[in-house]
Amino acid sequence: MPWRLRKYSEQALSREKRSVEPNLSAPIKIVLVYPNLYKTGVASLGFQVAYRLFNEQKDVCCERAFLPDSKIKSLLEKSGNELCSLETVSPLSTFFIIAFSLSFEMDFINMLEILRLSGIPLFSRQRGEDSPLVIAGGAISFLNPEPIADFIDIFLVGDGEELIPKFMRQFTESFCKNRRRDELIADLSRLENVYVPSYYDPVYDGGGRLLSMTQNREVPARVKRGYISDISPYPNQSVISTKNSAFGDVSLVEMNRGCPYGCRFCAISYSYRPLSFRSRESVERMIAESLTDKIGLVGSAIADHPQFDMICKNIAGQGLDLGLASLRADRLTREFMAILHDRGIRTVTIAPEAGSMRMRRIINKPIAEETLLLAAQLAGDAGIAMVKLYFIVGLPWEKESDIDAIINLTRNIKNHHQRYLKFSPKSRSRITVSLNPFVPKPQTPFQWRANERPQSIRKKIERITRAFRRDGGVRVQSYSPREAIVQSLLSRGDRRIGKLLHHQLIHGEKPQTAIKNLGIDLDFYLYREREPDELFPWEIIETKSQREIIRRHYRKARELAQILLG
Ligand code: SF4
Incomplete structure (x- = not known):
């Protein structure tokens, strides 16, 4: 092992504070892998929670690994060494289990790159007795695991708090009985919330639509997603803190x-x-046990927490710094903004998503313009000079007038914010507009919807960008429409999309080139409204959201689009 790799690992570890340490003498060796760079992976709470959960299991030692940066990657390639774990710098191929934590489709290609750099066969069917078991969990496992189904031996489908202990108990039992690899997988497949993709064969009709997923073993027709109904008993907090994380310490x-x-x-x-x-x-127990004096409250509805104000006041009262994920504009209060400002927060993020009320009603985020202006006013009043606005471009039934509305709403927010910004007479309101092409997501009412073509999205983004060229204090950022196409393909793709990832990796091609060279039919995958009764690849996973209810939401959106002409 080149000394530079060892040094890299020692440096990263020496900058971490940890409340979990793997038991290096435990017999069952697992490596938990985040398929992106260290700074991104270590910032993921889901990854850290999985690290804690694996290490809490009897006889288990769980280490970590990440996508190497370009320097380390070229070092590995030149030296012929395999990718190694962070803690003991052991090659990934020597572990019994490689567990990927997957939250984003765009990390799929990194996952394959990690397998390649570890010398592990890419396809699950190519792996033999000596290969580690390649498992995956995280949001991808229940949103749509199919594009990577050929590469993963086992998916853990659902919340990890109960699933990981259950899975590891069975693994340990089978492992102690010296079960062969195929027997071990069969033992694990009997657990609820465990999906073994190779036990199912997709069947397509002449037009390429999925007809069924046929079981080739004795397994249920669909795999249930595991849920936990109350998160309170599970202490989901950072167990590693480092300044090298994307969120800082x-x-x-x-x-x-x-x-x-x-x-x-x-x-x-x-x-x-x-x-x-x-x-x-x-919450307060976790804050008391936190590794640093900077607390980041995480969740999609944190301001709806019944004791949110009290918790924030307590954090402020203890002199701790406070950071928050984005909050809904209709949950912001004067008092809360003052706390944010006092705790050193200089930017408030507001996500109107759409410029017009018409569009916001269609997407079911009907926050009134007055509420958005009030949020900007409160930020200004509290002396917070920077506001970030999130918009989606290319939403279903979007019209030119909806694009104009993004421009108008931004200007109104900017003027309003400036008017109330009283921190210092010289303070200038600074607005960042973030424009994100719409990507229809599986398991949502828009899963049936066609994508808008990138040329059209690009024009809309250019129009908005042009409008602000002369407006001081407004900066526009946008995500590439071409990349959004790749994301959409991976997001709603089926098992056949795995060949795109494989081709990209083997030929070192950019995704757009690989799509072209493989002749992937984007009209089929992206630019068509899907049939109301079309079977989706992700329906191999059974969730609590019934198709009929989701479909009702889609119909409601379409009705609104017809009524609200804009
Ligand atoms: S976008 Fe809407 S549904 Fe999603 S987390 Fe935010 S408020 Fe909730």
């Missing part, structure tokens, strides 16, 4: 899971059920 604390609002483009309301708020006692 903030100690994250999970406040809630799920969301009550049901925005039609967002999977959170539909896939995390029931909505669960952590008890105040549980």
